[in-house]
Amino acid sequence: MDIHEYQAKELFRAAGVAVPPGEVATTAEQAEEIARRYGGSVVVKAQVHAGGRGKAGGVKLASSAEEAREHASKILGMTIKDLTVQKVLVTPIEDIASEAYASVLIDRETQRPMFMVSPEGGVDIEEVAENRPEAIRKLRIDPRYGLLPHQAYSLATFLYDDPAQVKQATKLMGQLYEAFTSNSCSLAEINPLIVTPEGDLKAIDAKVSIDESALFRLPEVAAYRDLDAEPAAETKAREAGLSFVKLEGDVGCCVNGAGLAMATMDLVKYYGGEPANFLDIGGSSNPDKVVAALEIITADPSVKSILFNIFGGITRCDDVANGIVEAARRIDIQPPIVIRLTGTNETEALEILKEAGFSAYTSMDEVVEKAVELAAQA
Template sequence: MRLHEYQAKRVFAEAGIPVPDATLATTVEEAVDAAGEIGFPVAIKAQVHVGGRGKAGGIKLAEDADEAREAATDILGMDLKGYTVDRVLVEQAVDFVNELYVGVTMDRGAGKPVAMVSTKGGVNIEEVAAENPDAIAREHVDPAYGLHPYQARKAVYDAGVDREVAGDVASILSTLYDLWDEKDGSDAEINPVMITDDDEVIAADAVFNVDDDALFRQSEIAQLEGETTDDDLEAMANEYGFDYVRLSGNVGIIGNGAGLVMTTLDLVDHYGGSPANFLDIGGGAKAGRVRNALEVVFADDNVDSVVFNIFGGITRGDEVARGINEALEEFDTIPNPVTVRLAGTNSVQGMEILNTDLVTVEETLEEAVQRAVADAEEVAQ
C-alpha cells in the first residue's frame, strides 16, 4: 500500500520528524485560502503516485495569492503521467542550502533491512545508485535489535553530512527505521531532507509504503486505503482482487503469476512495443475472473491490443480456455484484438478449445507478444 505524500508526512510528523506546515486542498479556492493561512511563499504539490512531479509541472512555487491561484488552477485536473490530479498539498516553502536523502528498505540480496544516507538528495536516488553508488552510505540492520544509534551516526558520517546537522539527520534516520519496522513498511524515504541556512533539518518530501499483507495489524494505515488510489482503473482492479499497475503503453497484459507477467512486459518492450499495464490474474481463470480482468484492461483507453500469457499448473489449460471463451462471448463487441498463449497442464487441449473467432492463438510466448505488438501498431495507425 502506497501512501500519498501528505499521508506519509502525517505519519512522520506524529513520530517527531520535522515537516513543513501544510494543508490538503481539493479546489483552487481551498488552495488559495490555505496558502494565505500558511504564509507565502508556498509550494503547491500534486498528490499522485508518480516520480518527477516537479519536472512534469506538478509542483509549483507561489509568492502571493495570484500565483497560488494560477498554480492550483494549472495543477488541479491536470493529467500527470496518466493520473488525473484531484488534490494538492499546499506547503510552506523551505529556503534551503543543502539537500540530503535518507531511506530504509529491505536489501533482498543481503537478507536484511538497510538504512541509507546520501548527500545527493533532491534527485532520483536510483540514478545516484547506478551512476555513483559510493555516494550512498549504507548500514545493514539486524532486525532482532533494530538500528543502533551508532549505526545511524556512522551512516550519516560515512555519507559526508556536515557535522552541524549530523546529529539531527541521524535522529531522523533512526525514527524512520523505527516507523518502517513498527508499521510493517516496505519502503520509507525522505528525498530531500532540506537543510536551511540556520541548520534546521526538514523533511520536504515523504515516501512510505506498507506491506499489504500486514494491513490487518496496521488498522490506522489500513483506514487510509481508500484515499491512496489515484486511478479509477487501479481502484477497479483492487476491488476485483488483482495485482495491477497501470503503465503508459498500449499493449494490455494479463497473466497468472507475477514472474510470468513481468516476463511478458519485458518481451513486449523487447519487440518494440510498450506495455499498458501489469495485471496478475492470480490462481484460477474461470470465466468471471477472466471477464473482470478483461474489463479492467479494456477500460484503459490507451490499450490497442491484449495478450494473455497463461501457464497451467494446478489450473488446467482447458479450464482457462473455457474461461476465456465464456468471458469474451459476454462482450457484444470485443474492443481490442486479443492474443492467447497457453502452456503447461492440458495446454494443447486448451489451445484447441479456444474460439479463434474471438482470439488469436499462438504456440509460443514470443510469437504471442510479437502478434500483440503488431496488432497494437495496426490499431494505433
C-alpha cells in the first residue's frame, strides 16, 4: 500500500528522523493560511500516489501566502498520472547546501532488508543506478540483529566527510531502519536528504510503501489508506476479497489465481484482443465473490465481452457456476459471457450452466478466442 508524502513524514518523525514541519490543505484558502503561519516562503506539493510530481507541475515554490494560494488552486484538482490531486502539503522552503539519497527496501535476491544510499540525491535513483552505479552503496541487513552500529557508520561515511554530518547521518540510518521495520514497509525512501547551510540533515521528501500483509497488526498505518486515491472499483474489489487492476482493453477477465489470471490476459492479447482488467477471485469459491466480480467488471463501460477462466483446485467449479447464475439473476449483464471451467466438480458445474442457458468450454484457448471474437463483434 502506497501512502502519501505527508503520511510518510509522520512515520519518519515518529521514528526521530529530522523532517521539516508541514500541514495538509484541501482548499486554496487553507493553503494560504498555512503558508502565512510559516512566513509565506513555502513549497506547495501535490499529495498523490505517483512519481514525477515535480515534472507534472504538482510541486511549486511560493514567496508569499497569496502566491501559495494561487499555486494550491492550480494544483488541487489537477490530474497526475490519472490521479486527481485532492490534497496539498504546505511546508517551509529549506535552503539546501547538498542533496543525498537514502532508502531501505526488501532485497529479493538475498531475502533481506537492504539499505541504498547515494551522495547524489534529488534525482531519479534508477538513473543513477544505471549510469553511475559506483555512486550507490548497497548494504544488506541481517533482520535478526538489525542495523549494527558499524554498518550505520559506514553508510554515513559514504555520504559525508564532515564529522558532524557523519554523526547525524549515522543516527538517521538507525531511525530510518526503525521506521522501516516498525511499520512493516516494503520501501522507506528519503530523496532528497538535504544538508542545510547550517549543516543540519533534513528529510525534505519521503516515500513509503507498506506491506499489505502486515496491515492487520498496524491499525494506525492501515488508517492511512486514502480511498479517494484509488479507483472505486479497486476499493470494492479489495473489500470483497478480490485482486483487481483496471486495464485499457475491452475483454473483461475473471480468473482464479494470479498466475493463471495473468496468463489469461496474455492469451487475450495473443488472439488479438486487449484485456479490460486483471481479476483474481482467489482460492475460495464463495458465490458472493463471483457476484461482486461481475458487478465490478460490468460497471466498466468499455467491457464488450466477459471471460471466465476457472481451474478448480480448492475452488470448486460448481460454486463458481452457481455464482455466475446468481449474478445473472441479481444484476443486468449486457456483455456476452463465455466460461471455461475445469477441475474439481467440473461435471456438476457444466450441468448448472447448461440449465441456466450458458455455454461453457473446457479449453483455455477456445474460450479466450471466443471472448476476443465477441468483443470485436460488439
